[in-house]
Amino acid sequence: MKNVVVFVVFVLSAVLAAPASAQTYPARPVRIIVPFLPGDAADILARLIGQKIAERLGQQVIVDNRSGAAGQLGLELTARAAPDGYTLTVGQGGNTVVAAHTYKKLAYDPVKDFAPVALLVWNGLVLVVHPSAPFKNARELINYAKAHPGKLSFASNGEGAFVHLSFELFRLQAGFTYLHVPYKSMVLGLTELMGGQVDMSMPTFASVSPYVRAGKLRLLGTTNPTRVPQLAEFPTLAETLPSYESRGWFGFLAPAATPREIVALLNQEINRAMDLPEVREKILALGFTIDTGPPEHFATTIRNDYAKYGKLVREIGLQPQ
Numbered sequence: 001m002k003n004v005v006v007f008v009v010f011v012l013s014a015v016l017a018a019p020a021s022a023q024t025y026p027a028r029p030v031r032i033i034v035p036f037l038p039g040d041a042a043d044i045l046a047r048l049i050g051q052k053i054a055e056r057l058g059q060q061v062i063v064d065n066r067s068g069a070a071g072q073l074g075l076e077l078t079a080r081a082a083p084d085g086y087t088l089t090v091g092q093g094g095n096t097v098v099a100a101h102t103y104k105k106l107a108y109d110p111v112k113d114f115a116p117v118a119l120l121v122w123n124g125l126v127l128v129v130h131p132s133a134p135f136k137n138a139r140e141l142i143n144y145a146k147a148h149p150g151k152l153s154f155a156s157n158g159e160g161a162f163v164h165l166s167f168e169l170f171r172l173q174a175g176f177t178y179l180h181v182p183y184k185s186m187v188l189g190l191t192e193l194m195g196g197q198v199d200m201s202m203p204t205f206a207s208v209s210p211y212v213r214a215g216k217l218r219l220l221g222t223t224n225p226t227r228v229p230q231l232a233e234f235p236t237l238a239e240t241l242p243s244y245e246s247r248g249w250f251g252f253l254a255p256a257a258t259p260r261e262i263v264a265l266l267n268q269e270i271n272r273a274m275d276l277p278e279v280r281e282k283i284l285a286l287g288f289t290i291d292t293g294p295p296e297h298f299a300t301t302i303r304n305d306y307a308k309y310g311k312l313v314r315e316i317g318l319q320p321q
Helices: 003-022 043-059 069-080 093-102 138-147 162-174 186-194 207-213 261-273 277-285 295-316
Strands: 032-035 061-065 085-090 114-124 127-131 151-154 179-181 218-222 247-255
Touching: 032 043, 032 069, 043 085, 043 114, 043 247, 043 277, 061 085, 069 085, 069 093, 069 247, 085 093, 085 114, 085 186, 093 162, 093 247, 093 295, 114 261, 114 295, 127 138, 138 218, 151 162, 151 186, 151 261, 151 295, 162 295, 186 207, 207 218, 247 261, 247 295, 261 277, 261 295
Parallel strands: 032 061, 032 085, 151 179
Antiparallel strands: 085 247, 114 247, 127 218
16 A cells, blocks of 8 residues: 555656646756857847847847758757757758758658747748849749740759759749759859859848849849738739749747647747847848747648648759758
């Protein structure tokens, strides 16, 4: 009988201890792993929101930049971390869902190894060309490309990179061919574009805004499904191809099996931070579209994009590297 009593007390203690750990969270600093260098969009978001979370939760939030392997190193470290809510990462479409289809070996499963915490923003790309190009809009580009098969060249930051796949989706729907010129970085590709060595590219607006405003590049359209206030003067590519949309995203991920109570608390505080006027102003200035919601909203986004870009990779016959 004594053993039974001891066993019951042990079980009750274990059951009661689980919610208690969530109630006392956080009891020490929280680390946000940023899979990119300081100054990158993911880094800016992590520091901006991390500061607000720290103020609310009363614990330090440490931003830990772990760049490498096209953003995969940081996600691998997060996937292997203890699922206790003290390690988060800022994932984005490229190193989360796209990499799963373009690399033979990936040290993490984007669907199974992470607990989606909160979607933050959508990050549309822009189709830009050299100002001397013989087309002024997306329809004229498509017509020119069809009339001159394989003549137009496109600069990206690598075979199978998000920029490349976004343009491939556009090309498939429009029905033309082109020459793909992959560079080691978008900076190199854009330099060549402005120098006239290549004809077009599809970077983020933030990276080319000064060149577009100065007339060094011509912007033909954005990859957002609808016009966003910051870029209202520019058409979307969907205005030419109604079914076209290809946007990246940024969001907070935690290791799989992180307690639901902690995920819910973090989601609440992140969304609260995103609603602050000073935070929204800085984020919108970067050309992002804010899209917050419960963890399930982010989980659906990951699943949908995983299927979408997996299908695209198969359609274009891209072989994982």
